[in-house]
Amino acid sequence: MQSITTRTGLHLPKLGLGTWRMLGEDCTRTLEQALDLGYRHLDTATAYDNEAAVGKALAQTSIPREQIHVTTKVWWDKLEPQAMRQSLDASRKALGDDCLDLFLIHWPGNESAGWSLERSIDTLVALREEGKARQIGVANFNVAQLTRAVVELGAPLSVVQVEYHVLLNQQPVLDFARQHGLALTAYTPLARGQGADTETVQRIAEKHGVLPSQVALAWVLEQEGVAAIPKSNSAVNQQANLDALKLKLDDEDRRAIAALPKDVRIVNPNFAPKWD
Ligand SMILES: NC(=O)c1ccc[n+]([C@@H]2O[C@H](COP(=O)([O-])OP(=O)(O)OC[C@H]3O[C@@H](n4cnc5c(N)ncnc54)[C@H](OP(=O)(O)O)[C@@H]3O)[C@@H](O)[C@H]2O)c1
Numbered sequence: 001m002q003s004i005t006t007r008t009g010l011h012l013p014k015l016g017l018g019t020w021r022m023l024g025e026d027c028t029r030t031l032e033q034a035l036d037l038g039y040r041h042l043d044t045a046t047a048y049d050n051e052a053a054v055g056k057a058l059a060q061t062s063i064p065r066e067q068i069h070v071t072t073k074v075w076w077d078k079l080e081p082q083a084m085r086q087s088l089d090a091s092r093k094a095l096g097d098d099c100l101d102l103f104l105i106h107w108p109g110n111e112s113a114g115w116s117l118e119r120s121i122d123t124l125v126a127l128r129e130e131g132k133a134r135q136i137g138v139a140n141f142n143v144a145q146l147t148r149a150v151v152e153l154g155a156p157l158s159v160v161q162v163e164y165h166v167l168l169n170q171q172p173v174l175d176f177a178r179q180h181g182l183a184l185t186a187y188t189p190l191a192r193g194q195g196a197d198t199e200t201v202q203r204i205a206e207k208h209g210v211l212p213s214q215v216a217l218a219w220v221l222e223q224e225g226v227a228a229i230p231k232s233n234s235a236v237n238q239q240a241n242l243d244a245l246k247l248k249l250d251d252e253d254r255r256a257i258a259a260l261p262k263d264v265r266i267v268n269p270n271f272a273p274k275w276d
Contacts, residue, residue: 018187031054045106072095074091138157182225184225201216213244
């Protein structure tokens, strides 16, 4: 599997498996199936309530643990130093890891309600220095927040995880990530099917003799420095998503996809930051 190497030395497999809404035994079985197919990057979070199920799959697979990249995240109501430490300890226990591969702040807090970005980032950095997480990063930070963390505080962040797909422009975050040597992990990379539903993507798929979902995913995967974590329970879709790594789009395809609307934001809770 191709991977992205960040300035901090993280090798992040280009394609991972999202696990939101996978629970319990079904989640464990689905991950074992994905690992058998060739996935080596799993994305979980405390908020998904499935870290123990992910841990079970990691314990049961014959694939050596060091060949599998695991990301987890701390929820935004646990960003005070003590709460963040407890959350990380609980994640490590559930995942059965000595050390997590990548620990992310899932969403920034609310500064007008007293959240301190500096305090949370300092804690994140300390956890890395203590060896509790191999690598650290953030999700859903805007460029101003990334600038404070990476440029002003000098935090060695490896990854910024944001929504990114054929229907959403993320150029400002992408530019920041490339400039500072972070990988951008695209979540909701299939726009939950909305990318594949467009006539443009369907036409390109027909031209190449592939599925529309593969075109939508291949476009994300071909962006430099970008990894993607589509969620799928089905072996057929998991395999189709792996095969999208091999699909080569041409300039005509890229021009057509560039002309699609780029303002479809699917994940936008009321605690989201001001987007770029
Ligand atoms: N950091 C954050 O705040 C954040 C927010 C949202 C999501 N995420 C992460 O990103 C992951 C993915 O995002 P998502 O679940 O929102 O959306 P997504 O990956 O864009 O779409 C998932 C949907 O697409 C279907 N699908 C997958 N592969 C397909 C294929 N080849 N052909 C047709 N349909 C296909 C899945 O159904 P089947 O299961 O039936 O295949 C599922 O219904 C999450 O699981 C989570 O790990 C992170």
